[in-house]
Amino acid sequence: MRKRLNNLFFGIGMIAVVVMFFSFDVSLTELWEYITKAGYWLAAILGLWCVLYLMNAWAWRVIIQGGGPCTVGFMQLLKLTVSGFALNYATPVGLLGGEAYRIMELSKYIGVQRATSTVILFAMMHIFAHFWFWVTGVVVYCVMALMGDVPINSGMGIVLGLIAAFCWGGIYLFIKGYKNGMTVKLVRLLSKIPGLRGWGGRFMERHLEDLQKIDRQIAELQNQNKRSFFGSFALEYIGRFCQSFEIFFMLVLFGIDGGGGVSGYTLTFFHSFLILAFTSLFANILGFLPLQLGGREGGFALSVAQMGMGEGIGMFVSIISRVRELFWASVGLLLMKVGTGVSVPDGNEEHTG
Numbered sequence: 001m002r003k004r005l006n007n008l009f010f011g012i013g014m015i016a017v018v019v020m021f022f023s024f025d026v027s028l029t030e031l032w033e034y035i036t037k038a039g040y041w042l043a044a045i046l047g048l049w050c051v052l053y054l055m056n057a058w059a060w061r062v063i064i065q066g067g068g069p070c071t072v073g074f075m076q077l078l079k080l081t082v083s084g085f086a087l088n089y090a091t092p093v094g095l096l097g098g099e100a101y102r103i104m105e106l107s108k109y110i111g112v113q114r115a116t117s118t119v120i121l122f123a124m125m126h127i128f129a130h131f132w133f134w135v136t137g138v139v140v141y142c143v144m145a146l147m148g149d150v151p152i153n154s155g156m157g158i159v160l161g162l163i164a165a166f167c168w169g170g171i172y173l174f175i176k177g178y179k180n181g182m183t184v185k186l187v188r189l190l191s192k193i194p195g196l197r198g199w200g201g202r203f204m205e206r207h208l209e210d211l212q213k214i215d216r217q218i219a220e221l222q223n224q225n226k227r228s229f230f231g232s233f234a235l236e237y238i239g240r241f242c243q244s245f246e247i248f249f250m251l252v253l254f255g256i257d258g259g260g261g262v263s264g265y266t267l268t269f270f271h272s273f274l275i276l277a278f279t280s281l282f283a284n285i286l287g288f289l290p291l292q293l294g295g296r297e298g299g300f301a302l303s304v305a306q307m308g309m310g311e312g313i314g315m316f317v318s319i320i321s322r323v324r325e326l327f328w329a330s331v332g333l334l335l336m337k338v339g340t341g342v343s344v345p346d347g348n349e350e351h352t353g
């Protein structure tokens with residue numbers, strides 16, 4: 001059964017990646033010109049994401065260790081991290097495909113209940129860090145506006161206020177979820193949706209005890225193991241800052257260095273940070289699209305324009321980012337077929353029921 005589901009996830013992901021490859025807004029000739037223009041900076045960008053995935057896997061491992069012994073190797077966690085994000089990139093409604101795949105694979109090592117709670121916690125932490133990242137973006141923009149480095153007007157002030165309110169609302173909901181768990185509430189919410197009421201009621205009736213155990217495990221991380229909670233949060237939050245180097249590399253390629261020197265490159269990095277923050281917010285709002293199609297490109301165009309940069313830079317950044325996404329999505333999908341026959345370590349069979 002697990003092998004059939006693995007093949008299903010793999011097939012859906014590969015179809016989506018192929019479709020996305022032929023859905024670029026430029027011809028293949030123009031695409032190749034963008035890639036050759038990026039040159040060795042493209043290799044640096046791909047390598048940067050290797051580091052980011054290592055940080056993601058490390059954050060996930062910290063979460064797993066917060067709830068007991070971690071009997072899955074780090075390289076296996078890294079594989080599941082990359083493959084899970086590949087499925088999230090390639091499938092609609094982002095977090096559906098990757099999280100289900102991670103639970104299925106991780107349950108071989110630590111059991112279904114614990115695998116479910118740690119995967120949910122990892123997904124929650126990933127989103128929670130994004131909310132704080134976006135709030136930081138609002139603060140940084142305001143500071144840079146006061147310094148005269150970025151434009152500000154009443155319209156932009158309203159937009160920043162709405163973003164801040166949205167993020168603080170999200171942070172509040174996640175803090176409540178961490179304290180009390182959220183799987184039972186989520187299933188109850190789904191059971192109120194027309195077409196899912198019957199399924200939700202039956203699922204709740206059969207699995208209420210298991211869902212309550214998962215909620216207790218979620219609450220334990222924040223309430224009892226604060227070291228693991230803040231450790232995983234720090235890794236995810238810092239990872240978002242490091243991701244800004246992807247845009248920084250491309251701006252430097254275009255000769256945008258703030259006048260050079262430490263102060264110039266620092267200014268360019270903060271511009272890169274703001275472009276990433278507002279682009280990722282826009283793209284995640286449209287996260288129901290495969291590979292966030294259209295949302296990311298639109299976000300880059302708006303963010304780059306707000307920084308006073310040319311339209312060509314926005315197009316270049318969005319195309320190269322799409323190339324990077326396709327590369328790592330392909331790697332992640334191929335990793336799904338590596339080590340699929342791995343055996344469960346001794347002593348863990350009793351947890352897999």
